[in-house]
Amino acid sequence: MKITAIKAREVLDSRGNPTVEAEIQLADGSTARGISPSGASTGEKEAVELRDGDKSRYQGKGVEIAVSGLNKEVNGAISGREFDSQEAFDKQLIELDGTANKSRLGANAMLAASIAYARVSSVSKKIPLYRQLVQRDKYLMPVPCMNVINGGRHADNNVDFQEFMIAPHNAPSFKESIRMGEEVFHTLKSLLSGKGYSTGVGDEGGFAPNLKSNEEAVEVIMEAITKAGYKPGEDISICLDPATSEMWKDGKYSLFKSTKQNYTSDQLIDLWEEWINKYPIVLLEDGLGENDWEGWKRMTDRLGSKAELVGDDIFCTNPEIIQRGIDAGIGNSVLIKLNQIGTIWETLQAVELAQKNNYHCFISHRSGETEDTTIADLVVATNAGHIKTGSGCRSERISKFNQLLRIEEELGANSVFAGKSTFKGFL
Ligand SMILES: C=C(OP(=O)(O)O)C(=O)O
Numbered sequence: 460m461k462i463t464a465i466k467a468r469e470v471l472d473s474r475g476n477p478t479v480e481a482e483i484q485l486a487d488g489s490t491a492r493g494i495s496p497s498g499a500s501t502g503e504k505e506a507v508e509l510r511d512g513d514k515s516r517y518q519g520k521g522v523e524i525a526v527s528g529l530n531k532e533v534n535g536a537i538s539g540r541e542f543d544s545q546e547a548f549d550k551q552l553i554e555l556d557g558t559a560n561k562s563r564l565g566a567n568a569m570l571a572a573s574i575a576y577a578r579v580s581s582v583s584k585k586i587p588l589y590r591q592l593v594q595r596d597k598y599l600m601p602v603p604c605m606n607v608i609n610g611g612r613h614a615d616n617n618v619d620f621q622e623f624m625i626a627p628h629n630a631p632s633f634k635e636s637i638r639m640g641e642e643v644f645h646t647l648k649s650l651l652s653g654k655g656y657s658t659g660v661g662d663e664g665g666f667a668p669n670l671k672s673n674e675e676a677v678e679v680i681m682e683a684i685t686k687a688g689y690k691p692g693e694d695i696s697i698c699l700d701p702a703t704s705e706m707w708k709d710g711k712y713s714l715f716k717s718t719k720q721n722y723t724s725d726q727l728i729d730l731w732e733e734w735i736n737k738y739p740i741v742l743l744e745d746g747l748g749e750n751d752w753e754g755w756k757r758m759t760d761r762l763g764s765k766a767e768l769v770g771d772d773i774f775c776t777n778p779e780i781i782q783r784g785i786d787a788g789i790g791n792s793v794l795i796k797l798n799q800i801g802t803i804w805e806t807l808q809a810v811e812l813a814q815k816n817n818y819h820c821f822i823s824h825r826s827g828e829t830e831d832t833t834i835a836d837l838v839v840a841t842n843a844g845h846i847k848t849g850s851g852c853r854s855e856r857i858s859k860f861n862q863l864l865r866i867e868e869e870l871g872a873n874s875v876f877a878g879k880s881t882f883k884g885f886l
């Protein structure tokens with residue numbers, strides 16, 4: 460079907476910062492939109508987004524430039540044309556941009572257009588987005604990894620590590636797993652409040668109290684799981700994203716918020732090993748930083764059989780870097796964020812490469828999100844088995860859970876809940 464036009468505009472993300480929305484219309488009248496999210500603890504090798512503010516090369520008008528690129532140059536190049544696949548459409552965007560890191564048109568502009576194209580194609584064909592992305596007979600519903608305590612760059616508290624998540628995996632369905640997670644979330648709220656801690660939330664909707672130590676975050680989550688009537692490890696396990704690239708300074712990790720203590724790579728690996736032995740931690744993302752490949756190798760050798768070791772900043776959803784990681788034996792899982800690479804097609808390539816090499820894929824939101832629910836469809840389409848998209852509150856996160864509830868209902872017997880099999884071997 461021919462594209463009639465693409466129209467872009469500036470809209471807001473969950474931090475109240477401007478981001479890009481693109482809308483594509485087809486000749487049959489179908490229209491659909493895509494919106495780009497944005498991170499705070501970004502990897503150095505992420506595709507370049509044209510943002511306003513300190514991260515932008517265009518201080519104060521990055522989003523304006525991204526929007527105008529879509530409205531003029533991209534609209535001129537794609538209007539009146541028909542593309543036979545997502546690959547063809549995304550390759551056209553990549554060719555138009557002409558840079559290795561998407562810095563001319565902007566990864567945020569390109570992703571908004573790429574999502575809009577996937578969506579409008581599904582609207583025109585009258586099929587769900589997950590089916591438009593990948594055709595399967597049966598789909599896997601993911602375990603929601605709910606980020607219930609926020610720290611690091613995502614909260615104004617004294618907790619150094621960015622994300623403390625619960626994974627309710629002992630459930631018959633996604634719907635039940637979300638219910639279990641919400642029960643723990645609400646129990647955690649009353650526990651924190653009872654201890655005299657704040658129950659205000661951080662960027663991703665997890666609580667953001669000042670605690671006595673980083674470890675207290677895990678302890679209070681353990682208490683909440685038990686108090687809610689579940690068995691830690693058996694019913695609900697714990698996942699962590701300490702986002703350690705943010706702490707990397709002069710070859711060491713500096714816990715910049717609480718103790719200001721410095722850790723070598725091996726001391727941090729010791730800490731993770733101690734925690735993994737003591738608590739039911741099944742997944743550790745960015746346990747070491749993006750520039751610490753030697754440390755990552757040692758961490759993988761020591762902990763790779765005990766937990767899912769996810770590379771976020773180190774891989775940046777970039778197939779070339781993921782291949783390097785696979786060759787070097789780094790990690791056993793890849794975090795997948797659409798805007799780190801900037802198009803749907805390249806994201807699917809990254810997933811395919813990882814899965815072909817027996818790496819897990821952990822589908823993720825960004826800390827700056829919107830009402831766009833594409834990652835909910837993406838996690839189902841890719842059979843990735845787990846997703847992180849916030850805690851038990853904040854609508855820009857809940858919207859993804861709600862979309863997954865709809866998808867599970869629609870698929871009925873054509874879906875199965877990933878549950879424990881996601882963490883098989885680590886439980
Ligand atoms: C979701 C994350 O945060 P951000 O979007 O800030 O990179 C993350 O680090 O995994």
Ligand SMILES: [Mg+2]
Binds near residue numbers: 700702771772794
């Ligand atoms: Mg991360």
